Amino acid sequence: MNKIEHIGIAVKDLEAAGKTYETLLNTECYKTEKVESEGVETAFYQVGESKIELLGATRDDSPIAKFLEKKGEGIHHIAFGVEDIKAEMKRLKAEGYVLLNEKPKKGADNKLVAFLHPKSSNGVLVELCQEIKEEPDTLPEGDAVWDS
Ligand SMILES: CC[C@@H](C(=O)O)C(=O)SCCNC(=O)CCNC(=O)[C@H](O)C(C)(C)COP(=O)(O)OP(=O)(O)OC[C@H]1O[C@@H](n2cnc3c(N)ncnc32)[C@H](O)[C@@H]1OP(=O)(O)O
Numbered sequence: 001m002n003k004i005e006h007i008g009i010a011v012k013d014l015e016a017a018g019k020t021y022e023t024l025l026n027t028e029c030y031k032t033e034k035v036e037s038e039g040v041e042t043a044f045y046q047v048g049e050s051k052i053e054l055l056g057a058t059r060d061d062s063p064i065a066k067f068l069e070k071k072g073e074g075i076h077h078i079a080f081g082v083e084d085i086k087a088e089m090k091r092l093k094a095e096g097y098v099l100l101n102e103k104p105k106k107g108a109d110n111k112l113v114a115f116l117h118p119k120s121s122n123g124v125l126v127e128l129c130q131e132i133k134e135e136p137d138t139l140p141e142g143d144a145v146w147d148s
């Protein structure tokens with residue numbers, strides 16, 4: 001793991017929360033993006049080398065809708081930057097962590113992502129995040145990108 005890539009915050013109203021975070025961080029949102037495979041819309045704010053990712057739900061069966069219903073607004077996950085997501089997934093699986101996806105999938109902001117179940121990490125949902133360096137537009141959203 002090389003840094004905290006982003007902290008994901010579940011919000012009910014992305015536009016209203018965006019204004020709050022723009023003022024709080026004194027910076028503008030640099031990107032908004034919908035990720036249909038996750039049922040989320042996102043807004044990103046740079047904070048030093050890390051980011052805040054605001055997450056709103058786009059459908060009722062989204063993980064964010066479920067989280068908001070059960071816990072309300074707040075920190076939803078921590079994403080760690082990795083150089084080689086496939087190698088990290090293999091390492092963590094061998095150490096007994098529970099992977100929520102067996103293969104990396106395309107997330108927001110030009111990243112490949114994978115999640116660890118919160119029961120593996122003391123109640124915190126962890127996202128692994130690798131920057132896509134080549135041909136991001138050729139990767140299908142939400143689909144696994146490696147066969148093994
Ligand atoms: C935009 C794309 C991407 C990016 O590029 O950055 C994203 O960030 S997408 C973010 C949204 N996507 C995900 O969260 C995918 C991974 N999440 C999941 O697979 C599920 O949400 C889950 C973590 C497996 C939980 O699903 P489920 O088991 O159906 O929900 P429950 O409500 O029944 O919860 C079971 C258990 O887990 C606790 N929980 C749930 N969510 C969280 C959380 N975010 N942080 C901590 N704990 C969480 C929940 O409280 C339950 O605990 P118990 O009641 O003690 O059993």
Ligand SMILES: [Co+2]
Nearest residue numbers: 008053079127
């Ligand atoms: Co995230």
